[in-house]
Every structure is written in C-alpha cells, then in structure tokens.
Amino acid sequence: MNQTEIQARESLHPEHIVSPKSYVAVFLALLVLTATTTLVAFVDLGPWNTVVALGIAFIKATLVVLIFMHIRWSSNLTRIIIVGGLFWLAILLALTFSDFATRGWLPILRMRP
Amino acid sequence: MAAEFIPEAEPLHPRDNYLNVRYGVGSWLLTRDHKRIALLYLASITFFFFLGGLFALLIRLELLTPGGDLVQSETYNKLFTMHGVVMIFFFLIPSIPAVLGNFLIPMMIGAKDLAFPRLNLLSWYIYIVGAAFTMWAVVHGGVDTGWTFYTPLSTAAANGHVVATAVGIFITGFSSILTGLNFIVTIHTMRAPGLTWFRLPLFVWSHYATSLIMVLGTPVIAVTLLMVGVERIFHLGLFDPALGGDPVLFQHLFWFYSHPAVYIMILPAMGVISEVVTTFSRKNIFGYRFVAFASVAIAVLGFLVWGHHMFVSGQSVYAGMIFSLLSFLVAIPSAIKVFNWTATMYRGSISWRTPMLYAFGFIGLFTIGGLTGLFLATLGVDVHVHDTYFIVAHFHYIMVGGAIMGYLGGMHYWWPKISGKMYPEGWARFAALIVFIGFNLTFFPQFVLGYLGMPRRYHAYPPEFQVLNVMSTAGASVLGVGYVIPMIYFAWSMRYGKNAPANPWRSTGLEWQTTSPPPTENFPVPPVVTSEPYVYATESEVVG
Numbered sequence A: 001m002n003q004t005e006i007q008a009r010e011s012l013h014p015e016h017i018v019s020p021k022s023y024v025a026v027f028l029a030l031l032v033l034t035a036t037t038t039l040v041a042f043v044d045l046g047p048w049n050t051v052v053a054l055g056i057a058f059i060k061a062t063l064v065v066l067i068f069m070h071i072r073w074s075s076n077l078t079r080i081i082i083v084g085g086l087f088w089l090a091i092l093l094a095l096t097f098s099d100f101a102t103r104g105w106l107p108i109l110r111m112r113p
Numbered sequence B: 001m002a003a004e005f006i007p008e009a010e011p012l013h014p015r016d017n018y019l020n021v022r023y024g025v026g027s028w029l030l031t032r033d034h035k036r037i038a039l040l041y042l043a044s045i046t047f048f049f050f051l052g053g054l055f056a057l058l059i060r061l062e063l064l065t066p067g068g069d070l071v072q073s074e075t076y077n078k079l080f081t082m083h084g085v086v087m088i089f090f091f092l093i094p095s096i097p098a099v100l101g102n103f104l105i106p107m108m109i110g111a112k113d114l115a116f117p118r119l120n121l122l123s124w125y126i127y128i129v130g131a132a133f134t135m136w137a138v139v140h141g142g143v144d145t146g147w148t149f150y151t152p153l154s155t156a157a158a159n160g161h162v163v164a165t166a167v168g169i170f171i172t173g174f175s176s177i178l179t180g181l182n183f184i185v186t187i188h189t190m191r192a193p194g195l196t197w198f199r200l201p202l203f204v205w206s207h208y209a210t211s212l213i214m215v216l217g218t219p220v221i222a223v224t225l226l227m228v229g230v231e232r233i234f235h236l237g238l239f240d241p242a243l244g245g246d247p248v249l250f251q252h253l254f255w256f257y258s259h260p261a262v263y264i265m266i267l268p269a270m271g272v273i274s275e276v277v278t279t280f281s282r283k284n285i286f287g288y289r290f291v292a293f294a295s296v297a298i299a300v301l302g303f304l305v306w307g308h309h310m311f312v313s314g315q316s317v318y319a320g321m322i323f324s325l326l327s328f329l330v331a332i333p334s335a336i337k338v339f340n341w342t343a344t345m346y347r348g349s350i351s352w353r354t355p356m357l358y359a360f361g362f363i364g365l366f367t368i369g370g371l372t373g374l375f376l377a378t379l380g381v382d383v384h385v386h387d388t389y390f391i392v393a394h395f396h397y398i399m400v401g402g403a404i405m406g407y408l409g410g411m412h413y414w415w416p417k418i419s420g421k422m423y424p425e426g427w428a429r430f431a432a433l434i435v436f437i438g439f440n441l442t443f444f445p446q447f448v449l450g451y452l453g454m455p456r457r458y459h460a461y462p463p464e465f466q467v468l469n470v471m472s473t474a475g476a477s478v479l480g481v482g483y484v485i486p487m488i489y490f491a492w493s494m495r496y497g498k499n500a501p502a503n504p505w506r507s508t509g510l511e512w513q514t515t516s517p518p519p520t521e522n523f524p525v526p527p528v529v530t531s532e533p534y535v536y537a538t539e540s541e542v543v544g
C-alpha cells in the first residue's frame, strides 16, 4: 500500500475522538467497581467469592478495552486480534484445566490425603 | 516473481548501497535501515552461537570419560544450563527471523523497510539489554536449573543466579514480541501493488506464522518467569508445594510457550528451505497453498500439544492422552512440507550448490527429528525414554540438524545479496559436508545411548556407554570445525570475494531483482508484481 492509499483508508475510517466526559465517566466507573471489589471481599459469599471478584474484574477489563483502548471504534482486523488473544488465553486455561480437573479420576491418586 | 523493471539494466555494483552510504559506529548504532539492523543482529547472535558452542564443547569433553573428572557435578549443571539458555533464547529464537527475516521481508514484499523501523532498532537494544543481564549471571557464577527452570528447584533450592538469568530472558522476550509485531503489520500493510497473499514467497508465509507465535506465546513465558522471581524473592506460594503452590502449573505455563517456541525456531528454517529448493530445482513449488497453510497450521496446532513434555510429571493421565493425540496432529503439516519439497525436486533440474546441500541436510535430518518426536509423543514409549539422551538427540536433530542447517543454507543463499560478494563455493561445499558428517556423528549415537537408558543431565555415566560417548564427542569436534570454516570464508569474502551480480542464482524472488548489495531504499523504482512467486517451470527455461 502506498502513501496515498494509506491516506485514503484513513479518511474512510477517521480516528474516533472520545470526549473527555466519557473518559471521566469510565474512570469513575472503574473506581466504583474497585471499591465494590474491596467491600465484597469482607462479605463471605462462599463459592461465589471468586465468581463475583472475577465478574467485576471482567467488567472493568471490558470497559478499558472498549473505551480507553478505542476498540469500540476500531477496524474489524483489530477486533479479530483482540478475540484471537482471548481465544489463546482460553486454550491455555482449557488444556491446563483438563489436567487439574481429571487428576483425581485415577483411583491410585484419589488415595492422596 | 516478475517485476516491472529489468534487473540487468542495473549497474553490477552500485556506487551507493546500504553498506557504504554512511560510515562510522554511530551510523550503525542509530540506523533504522532494516538491513543494517539485521547485521547488528547477525553480529550479536554469532557471538552467542560461539559462546553457547564453548559450553557445549566443555560438556562433551566431560562426557568423553565415564568418571566425573573434568568438572564437578555442580559446574556441569551450570554448563548445560548456560548452553541451553544461550543457544535457545539468545541464538536460535532470534537467528533466522531477526537476521534473514529482518533483511529479506521488506525486500520480498517490495517495501522500503519494515512498518516500524524505530521499533525494529529498539528490539535489538532490548535484546542486548536482556543479554547483558543473563551474561552478568553467567559471569557471576551462572545458574544450574537447566534452561527449563523447573520449580520448586528454581524457586526454593537452586542457589545460582536464577533471577538475573530469568530477568534477562524476560527482557529479551520483548524484543521477540516487537519483531513479530513488526513483521505482522508489515506483511499486512506494505505489500507492493499486485502482491496478493497467495503471491507471497513462502519465506514470508513462514515468518508470518512465526510472528503469530512470537506475539501470542512470548507474553506467557515472560509472566511465568516473573512468577518464578516473585516466588523466589517473596516466597509467594505459586509453584512450591511447601507454600501451597503447584509445581506442575509451572510446567504448563512454561511449555505453553516453549513448545510453540520450538516452532519459532523451525518454521523460519522451513521458509528458507522452500526458497532454496525451488531456486535450485528450477521448478515451481509443489502445492504452494498447502505449504503456506501448513505454516499457519503448525503455528496454531503447536499451541495445543505442550503437555507431551509432562507425561511423567504428575499431570493427569487423561490430559496426557489428549496431549498425545494432539501431538500427532502437528506431524501432519510438517509432513506435508517434507513431501512437497521432495515433489518439487522430482524431475527438477537440481544444482548442487551449497544452499541446496544444506536443504538436503535439512530435509533428511528434520524428518528423523520429527519422526522421533512422534515416538516421544506416544505416551507409553515416552515413559521409557523421557529424560534420556534419546530426547537430547531428538531435539538436536531438529534444532541443529534442522534449524541451524536452514540458517546456514539461508546465509549462503542470501550472502551475495547481503554482502555483495560471492563466497568460495568449493570451501562452502566442503564445510557443508563436514557439518553433515559431524552432526550425525555427534547426535546419532545419542539416540542409541538414550534408548539404552543413559539419562540426560549427569556428568558421569556407567563405563559401558563410553564408546558411544567418545563417538559423540569426536563428532562434536568435527561439527565445530564445520561451523568455523564458514565464519572464516564469509569474513574473507567481504574483502576478497568476487563481486556478486544482482541475481547469481537466477531466482525469481523480488529480493533478487535489485542490486547486490541493495540501496538503502531497496528498490530504486517501487516494484509492481504481476505473477505468482515461483515462475520457473516452463520446459524451455530449464537449464542444467
């Protein structure tokens, strides 16, 4: 692609400008969510402890990626790259847990204290 | 591939090329020319290759005799650790991508440079800073954990400089991420007009696949080594069972990167072989799309098999079975490549030039390495040969017999373009032969040793293993000579070699359609591509 083509492409997808207001709003939302995580940590929700903590973390990460990192307004190629990265993380988790989840299946290992 | 201008119209040796436009240390250390950065990398990795080789020499000398007489066991542990760390992280991973890839990718796609020239220079500096940390550790007493840094040894027991070494590798990882990123963006956005994805040379395809691994895998090793450091310094229980961690988790994280990393080493070499085989058989590659997609398939499938390093680690046998099955899948795209190269040579007009000799070496040795990989991926067999010399032989067949042969083949093939000089063909063929003989003498006996039960990573062994070990050490000396000869004649040719024409091999690659050595901007007139990459096939063109 030569210079003029690059320019043509850029004028098709002009850089989106995020207003300072939305930045501040996201920032406040992140602070509120952080506070929530801290507060919830003092309440024992049993098995839900991890779920809630990870859920809040997920929302925060999504906000950062979509707004701070401008993915909401990015090209499809950029989105594919984000999805690809998450998919690779999923591979790491899925195959690692295929070990942790099945270790106890073998009778001999079940005898562990 | 045919470009719109005629190469013969160019002067044989242009007055201005990337090597002589500017002189002085500053013009090199601050360059943004991808070709000069490639040479910076070449100098650095050559240093590490010989340093790693020195450690290997000491290892082989110790193993000449059954008793542990040359070095103490602790020193021996440090030697094989530093050999592995230096060779893998500071030589093989950057080797072909950072030198040949850096030099050639912009030229092969008809661009002036990579997409981010400053980032490219930065990647070299990051590599040097990382190397400095690791070298500090080497000089101040070394590390003895093996290049694999297994926990809890590395976090709770080893008393070498684990953290400094790990920090060095951590930092160097970023240089590899930046290189990968740069290649991906360049290949997406800077192809010459007419250069569609399926007109890309296979070297570019294999580097695209390699870059994906670099970008997706390297962050994981970085985080893992960081975790080792955190556990070692702050005793946070991540991997050490005594602190509530899980040591097998370390192996999962480590091999999630390090198995794909073996493909960072072999895929670029496969790219070199594809170019060399077509050029010196004077035939179009057989099954272009298969070879191109095989690279991507290897990159993706390579991420699904890491558990084959952990069959006897305490990993669940059920996970082991899955990893075993998935490992067999990777062999398919690898085999596709081997078959397609042979099919390309079939009825070709083969010339026995040095790069082609290395390509032959690669194909044979990679096949042996890959097939023994399948033995190892077979769960039951691996229980027997795990952590024996069989493993050592397997990966050296691929990394030394495959990747380094590919690297040397590529260095010879593109040396006229890089330096503007021809290397002495007779010496080069002789050295290729020496490398092949030395290699097999070094590593074939190790298959036998491992099968007979000699474990890896010990400095002493039972006397009945001595004959095979003596063969291996003898082979290593021959191999060493085979590596020193090219060093000498490459350096010699810089001054005394014949001037290289633009296209000494009559290749159709775009990089050959400009002068040797190329001007800083690569092509005086930006090329336009009008055809497929390997247009050799018409009968009338076949010349002996």
Ligand code: HEM
Pocket: B148, B262, B263, B265, B266, B308, B309, B327, B328, B330, B331, B334, B369, B370, B371, B372, B373, B374, B376, B377, B378, B382, B385, B386, B387, B391, B394, B395, B398, B399, B403
């Ligand atoms: C055809 C595909 C391959 C298969 C199925 C395969 C399989 C294996 C298996 C199962 C092991 C573990 C053996 C053990 O520790 O008990 C292993 C080790 C190893 N392989 Fe491969 N391999 C393949 C290709 C490669 C390639 C292309 C490379 C390098 C470029 C490579 C480098 C290594 C290394 C470095 C180790 C040993 C790591 C260590 O423990 O230090 N392999 N391979």
Ligand SMILES: [Cu+2]
Pocket: B258, B259, B262, B305, B306, B308, B309
């Ligand atoms: Cu592996």
